[in-house]
Amino acid sequence: MIDRLTDLRAGPDQDKDSEDGSERGVATKVRPKTKKPSMWRVILMNDDYTPMEFVTSILMGIFKKTSEEATAIMLSVHQKGVGTCGVYTFEVAETKVAQVMDAAKRGQHPLQCTLEKE
Numbered sequence: 001m002i003d004r005l006t007d008l009r010a011g012p013d014q015d016k017d018s019e020d021g022s023e024r025g026v027a028t029k030v031r032p033k034t035k036k037p038s039m040w041r042v043i044l045m046n047d048d049y050t051p052m053e054f055v056t057s058i059l060m061g062i063f064k065k066t067s068e069e070a071t072a073i074m075l076s077v078h079q080k081g082v083g084t085c086g087v088y089t090f091e092v093a094e095t096k097v098a099q100v101m102d103a104a105k106r107g108q109h110p111l112q113c114t115l116e117k118e
Contacts, residue, residue, distance in 0.1 A: 037090070038117060039088065039089065040094075040118060041115060042086055042087075043113065044077045044112070045077070045112040046082065047109075047111060047112065049110050050109040052074055055074045062100060085100075087118055
């Protein structure tokens with residue numbers, strides 16, 4: 001009877017040896033840390049033939065940029081030779097590059113688009 005009272009007074013939070021010698025406690029499952037995906041920058045490259053209006057329309061249509069954002073990126077492409085359209089996970093970036101290349105081909109423009117790891 002004394003052993004039983006001692007167990008009750010110890011409370012549920014304290015681990016005590018049970019009658020069979022094993023310990024009581026809460027089992028916890030360790031979860032592995034999830035790694036963040038690599039990010040990729042989508043880049044447009046300047047050429048001497050693709051109209052600025054076409055580049056702006058690509059930026060607004062595919063990359064969902066506002067007119068002001070699209071114009072700023074287009075001017076960067078025109079003046080510096082390259083412009084960043086956005087930063088995405090690999091699958092999204094790859095899809096956006098393919099969409100730009102398809103649109104350029106349909107419009108018969110030599111616009112080039114690529115991606116690079118951030």
